Amino acid sequence: MSRTTLTAWLFLAPALVLLAVFSFWPVGFGSYLAFTDYSLIRPTHWVGLDNFRYIFGNEMFVTGLVNSVLFLLMVPCVQVGALALAVLVNNQLPGIRLFRAAFYVPVVTTVSVVGIMWGFMFHEQGTLNYVLLLMRAVDAPVGWLSHDGIALFAIMFVTMWRGLGWYMVMYLAALQTVPADMQEAAILDGANRWQRFWKITVPMLRPTIAVCTILSVLAALKAYQEVDVLTQGGPMNSTFTALYYAYDQGLKHLKLPRALAASFVVSLLCIGVALCCLRWLKPKHR
Amino acid sequence: MLTVLAGMALAVHAAAAPVQKIVHQKIEFWTFSMKPKFTPYFDGIVRNYEAANPGVKVEWVDFPWDIIQTKLVTRIVAGTPPALVNLNVPWADEFARDGLLQPVDALLAPERGRYLPSTLQDLTFGGRTYGFPLYSNVAVIAYNKQIFQAAGIARPPRSLDEQLAFARQIAQRTGKAGLCPALAKIDGLMMQQGLDVIRAGRAVFNSPAHVALIRKLADTYKVGGLLKDSLFAEDNFPAAIDAYKGGRLGMLLAPPTAVGRIALDAKDVYAVTAVAPAPLGPTGIADGGWLIHFGVPAGVDKALLPAVGKFARYLTNDANQLAFAKAASVFPAAARASADPFFTTVPPGAGAAEKAVAAGAVSMPHSHTLYVAGVTDYDELRRTLVKAVEAGVTGRQDIQQALDQAVAIWNRKLAKQFSVVGQGVPGSDPSGLLGGFKEHRSLPEKRCWLASQHSSLTPVFGSGFGNTMVTP
Numbered sequence: 001m002s003r004t005t006l007t008a009w010l011f012l013a014p015a016l017v018l019l020a021v022f023s024f025w026p027v028g029f030g031s032y033l034a035f036t037d038y039s040l041i042r043p044t045h046w047v048g049l050d051n052f053r054y055i056f057g058n059e060m061f062v063t064g065l066v067n068s069v070l071f072l073l074m075v076p077c078v079q080v081g082a083l084a085l086a087v088l089v090n091n092q093l094p095g096i097r098l099f100r101a102a103f104y105v106p107v108v109t110t111v112s113v114v115g116i117m118w119g120f121m122f123h124e125q126g127t128l129n130y131v132l133l134l135m136r137a138v139d140a141p142v143g144w145l146s147h148d149g150i151a152l153f154a155i156m157f158v159t160m161w162r163g164l165g166w167y168m169v170m171y172l173a174a175l176q177t178v179p180a181d182m183q184e185a186a187i188l189d190g191a192n193r194w195q196r197f198w199k200i201t202v203p204m205l206r207p208t209i210a211v212c213t214i215l216s217v218l219a220a221l222k223a224y225q226e227v228d229v230l231t232q233g234g235p236m237n238s239t240f241t242a243l244y245y246a247y248d249q250g251l252k253h254l255k256l257p258r259a260l261a262a263s264f265v266v267s268l269l270c271i272g273v274a275l276c277c278l279r280w281l282k283p284k285h286r
Numbered sequence: 287m288l289t290v291l292a293g294m295a296l297a298v299h300a301a302a303a304p305v306q307k308i309v310h311q312k313i314e315f316w317t318f319s320m321k322p323k324f325t326p327y328f329d330g331i332v333r334n335y336e337a338a339n340p341g342v343k344v345e346w347v348d349f350p351w352d353i354i355q356t357k358l359v360t361r362i363v364a365g366t367p368p369a370l371v372n373l374n375v376p377w378a379d380e381f382a383r384d385g386l387l388q389p390v391d392a393l394l395a396p397e398r399g400r401y402l403p404s405t406l407q408d409l410t411f412g413g414r415t416y417g418f419p420l421y422s423n424v425a426v427i428a429y430n431k432q433i434f435q436a437a438g439i440a441r442p443p444r445s446l447d448e449q450l451a452f453a454r455q456i457a458q459r460t461g462k463a464g465l466c467p468a469l470a471k472i473d474g475l476m477m478q479q480g481l482d483v484i485r486a487g488r489a490v491f492n493s494p495a496h497v498a499l500i501r502k503l504a505d506t507y508k509v510g511g512l513l514k515d516s517l518f519a520e521d522n523f524p525a526a527i528d529a530y531k532g533g534r535l536g537m538l539l540a541p542p543t544a545v546g547r548i549a550l551d552a553k554d555v556y557a558v559t560a561v562a563p564a565p566l567g568p569t570g571i572a573d574g575g576w577l578i579h580f581g582v583p584a585g586v587d588k589a590l591l592p593a594v595g596k597f598a599r600y601l602t603n604d605a606n607q608l609a610f611a612k613a614a615s616v617f618p619a620a621a622r623a624s625a626d627p628f629f630t631t632v633p634p635g636a637g638a639a640e641k642a643v644a645a646g647a648v649s650m651p652h653s654h655t656l657y658v659a660g661v662t663d664y665d666e667l668r669r670t671l672v673k674a675v676e677a678g679v680t681g682r683q684d685i686q687q688a689l690d691q692a693v694a695i696w697n698r699k700l701a702k703q704f705s706v707v708g709q710g711v712p713g714s715d716p717s718g719l720l721g722g723f724k725e726h727r728s729l730p731e732k733r734c735w736l737a738s739q740h741s742s743l744t745p746v747f748g749s750g751f752g753n754t755m756v757t758p
Contacts, residue, residue, distance in 0.1 A: 040363050041384060060669070124514050125534065146514055148682075232520055236673045236682075253665060254359065 031267075034260035051261035055245075060233070061262055064240040067152055068266065071159070071220035071241065072273075078160045078167060078216055079209065085164065086171030087197070100172070104165040111162075115229025118158050119145075122230070145231055148238035155226050155239055162226075163219060167212050174208035175201070210281035214274050221270050242266045310341040311593045315370035315580065315601070316358070318351035327613055335600055342593060358583060362386055367583035369594040370601070373417065375408050375577050375655035382416045383660065388582045389414035393595030400604065405619040408577045408655050417579035418598045419619030421611055423541035424653045425564040425574025426645040428548065428638065432558045433536040436460045442537075442562035446479060449537065449565065450502050453511035456536040464536040466513035466526035469503070472675045473668055474656035478567035483658055483671075489696035491671065492689035500689070504679045518676045531555055539564055539573060542615045542642035549639050559638040563648040575653030577619065615643060617650045624650055662703055670695050 001009075034051055036044045055061040089100045106114065121127045122144035129141040144154045178201055186196045202209075224244040227233060233240040233248065240248075243266050250259025320328060332344045347368065349357055355377060361367050373381065381387045391398075391414055398406070405419035427442050427449075434440070437456040443449040453464025467475065473483050473491075479499060482490050490496075506512050513535055516525035527544055529535040531552035538544065542561075549556045564573035580598050582591070600606065607618035608626055618624045629647035632640060658664055674692035678685035 040359050041386065058666075060666070143514065146517070234518055234520075234676075236518075236676050237669065251356070254355065255663075 027267075030260050031264055034257065034264040036257060038257050038260070040254075040256070047257070051257045052265070055258055055261050055265070058245075060237050060240050060248075061242065061245045063237055064242040064245040064262075065265070065269075067238075067240060068221050068223065068242040068269070070152065071156060071223050072217060074156045074160050074220055075213060075216045078163050079213055081160075082164050082167030082212070083171050083205075083209075085168045086175055087201075089168070090172060090175045100168075103168050106162045107165040107169075109162075111225040111229055114158065114162060115226070118154075118230060122154055143235075146235050148236040151231055151235055151239045155223075155230055158226050158230065159220070159223055163216065167216065170208060170212055171205065174205050178204045206281070210277065213281055214277045217273050217277055218270050221266060221273065242269075311590060312343045312345065313370070313590070313594060313597050314345040314347060314368040315597070316347045316349060316354065316368045317372045318349055318354045321348040324610070324613065327610060331601060331606060335597060339596075342597070344597065359386065362583050362585050365585060367585045369582065369586050369590060370418075370580040370598055371583055372420070372578060373581045375579075376657045376659070378409060378416050378579065378581055379411055379657065379659040381581065381583075382411050386584050387416050388584055388586065388591075389416055390418065390582050390595070390598070391415050393582070393591065393598060394418065397599050397603075400620055400622070401602075402619055402621050402624060402651065404651060404654055405577055405579075408575075409579055411659065417581040418602045419577060419579045420602050421578055421607065421614070421616040421619055422650065422653050422655075423543070423574060423576045424572055424617055424646040424649045425539045426542060426545070426642045426649070427562045427564050428530065428538045428540060428545050428559050428642065429562070430530070430533065430536055430555065430558055431560050433460055433462060433533075437464075437536070442560070443565060445565045446475075446567065447502070450506045450511065453506050453536065454509050457506075457510040460536075461510070462534055462536060463513035463529065464511045465506070466515075466517065466522060466529065466535060466538070467503070468522055469518050469675060469679065470520050470522065470668075470672050471656075472672060473658055475499075477656045477658075478569060478571050478573065480568040484661075484696075484700070487700060489693045489700060492686065492693045496689060497685050500675055500678045500685045503675075504681060504685065507679050508681065512679075517679075518672055541574060542639065542646050545642040546615055546639045549637065556638060561638050561642040561645050563645045566649070566652055570652055571654050571656065572649035572652040575649075575655050577653070577655045579619070615639070617646055617653070661700070663699065667696050667699060 033044070035046060035048060037047050037050075038044045085103060089096055089103075093099075119126075123129070124141045124143060124146065126144075128144065129138070132138045132142065143150065145151050182200050182204075183196055186200055191199065222243050223241050224247055227239050227241055227244045228247070231239045233244055242262055246259040246262035246266065249255040249262065317324075317328065328346045328348075332346055335344055336342060354372070358367070358371055358381075373387075378387060382389075394401075394406075394415060401419045405422065406415055409415050409417045409419065429442055433456055434452075437452070437459040439452050439455060443452050449465055456462055456464035469475075476483055476491060476496065476499065481493070481496050481499065484490065503512070507514075507517075513526060513529050515529065516522040519525070523540070523544075526535065526538055527540065527547065530538040531548055533552075533555055538548075545556075545559065545561060548559060566572055580601060582594060582598070586594060602620065604618075604620045604623040607620045608623040608628070610616075611618040611623065612628055617629065618626075624647065629643060629650075632644045658668075661667065670692045674683075674688040677683035677688040
């Protein structure tokens with residue numbers, strides 16, 4: 001091993017030790033326990049796929065898994081929205097800093113505050129219904145969180161609202177690295193604003209789009225906080241997500257093997273979808 | 287010289303010995319959600335006990351209620367459990383089944399008769415008692431006199447049917463909701479109304495009587511009589527009390543503590559609030575009973591148990607229960623304390639909060655924690671039932687069909703757990719709610735004590751309305 005390599009490993013060592021102790025080991029051990037009857041209070045036995053058979057035979061988990069996949073619908077919306085906002089706030093307009101800050105505030109707001117705030121908004125006698133009734137857009141209050149056909153989409157909207165500012169900032173940073181001379185050259189060649197966006201900006205942003213999309217996909221598949229603060233899985237179990245099921249079983253009911261099995265499935269799903277995203281979104285050339 | 291020094295040292299040691307506190311026994315007890323409001327009370331308990339019992343060191347630890355179970359399991363597994371821990375009845379049942387609690391009959395014995403029989407009954411699983419009863423929340427009806435007047439109602443309801451009828455009347459005449467039952471605990475409501483959830487090892491909540499009950503709820507829901515916010519949420523109490531404080535709800539089924547909160551947060555609504563005892567069901571069981579007690583975890587040193595028992599009896603004696611109940615507006619589980627004039631007489635000029643205490647005291651002897659005990663994964667089964675009830679009440683599915691489907695799911699799961707051995711234990715349950723069951727052979731051995739000793743698959747007590755983890 002060369003001296004340079006050794007030095008590199010030495011610098012990496014503290015971080016690797018921390019990762020090993022607090023990430024790799026818990027993930028590996030947790031994955032192993034998903035195949036056992038682990039209970040804290042009894043000796044642990046290997047039970048093979050029993051926990052997985054149980055969760056896949058459980059309506060709440062299956063609903064949760066379907067809902068987690070449905071959450072992926074949010075990904076294109078949030079990415080397109082964030083990119084559009086980034087392009088907008090990249091212009092030097094009056095008051096643009098305030099606008100940027102306003103979109104970033106939800107990112108730094110804790111989920112409990114978000115839950116309380118959107119709880120008021122979505123309430124049957126809440127702000128949203130009040131405005132809609134005032135505008136005569138609806139005849140009766142909409143059960144945003146109490147109708148099983150609507151609640152999941154209401155939660156998806158809140159998740160999207162929370163994430164938008166984060167991705168906007170990432171795209172904004174990327175936009176500011178696009179060389180101005182390329183844009184100027186294109187202007188000289190007679191390219192209009194739309195052509196410059198599609199032919200220069202988007203290709204230059206491709207690595208950022210890939211990263212943001214993968215992060216967004218993973219966030220969608222792992223959604224559970226908003227569910228917990230807004231609906232706790234209801235109405236009629238319609239807003240269960242796979243990870244909320246894991247939380248519910250593991251931390252509320254101390255059924256740890258089921259929770260670990262559900263987490264294992266979510267992890268596999270995340271890895272699979274992330275690999276697909278990497279394959280599809282990888283820049284074709286550097 | 288050395289002799290003189292040694293003599294002096296001994297003399298100094300001898301003189302110092304009486305003032306030095308020698309700790310022989312340490313008793314750690316856990317409560318949930320008592321800090322900071324009850325810190326002076328528990329500090330006083332600890333101080334007085336230590337002063338009266340030299341050699342005993344008492345340590346009080348308080349956790350938020352939602353993490354105390356995890357903490358307890360962790361400490362039991364680590365072999366360092368606390369001597370006493372605050373639990374509710376469903377938790378005690380589950381911990382007892384898992385062998386994580388010790389029966390306390392021997393420790394209770396000297397003063398068993400001091401506690402209300404109904405509270406000891408709640409804590410008796412398999413013929414053994416698993417805790418020292420501390421206090422219970424009992425629901426009262428707080429009602430908005432203005433809304434009642436506008437709806438043309440002159441008195442509080444005396445039965446569930448009247449509650450629902452009044453709720454419909456309130457909705458039709460005022461456009462406001464009348465009632466906000468905790469329908470996530472529909473099993474408790476069924477039991478309180480004398481309707482079996484499980485009989486002879488099978489789910490039976492799809493009978494015509496059950497359908498009729500759900501239909502009454504559905505009819506009330508349809509005309510806007512039930513508060514729709516969080517109606518089926520696991521804990522809809524915050525939504526209910528918010529609606530009541532906002533003048534959007536006619537009746538609130540809640541413990542007296544909640545009436546105190548209305549007094550603090552919504553003075554205008556409090557000014558038009560009156561209270562009445564919650565109606566008893568046909569079973570004679572009061573609404574909203576939720577017993578909190580001290581259990582002794584498994585693994586507590588046997589040598590320490592007599593001292594633990596002595597402290598637990600002190601902690602839950604009449605004087606201490608009465609002091610705590612007065613401070614917290616809850617109801618003592620000790621018989622003499624619960625008969626104290628504080629609970630039975632209403633002082634002149636008393637407000638709704640004080641009257642609520644007296645109204646709750648009327649119900650306390652009829653209070654039980656309604657809960658189906660002894661069923662593995664009961665919460666999951668209950669979720670299936672709640673989903674069916676929600677579908678039926680909101681009109682998204684035919685009630686009979688929804689309940690039939692839920693019953694089929696329950697019976698598939700119950701069949702794996704139990705095999706039927708009889709049609710109940712004659713005389714053991716005047717309400718006819720209990721069944722006699724035998725655990726399936728394939729179940730872990732630790733659960734087999736249920737077969738012979740558990741008074742039933744379900745000591746079937748609990749609540750349907752306003753039953754929530756309301757801490758004082």
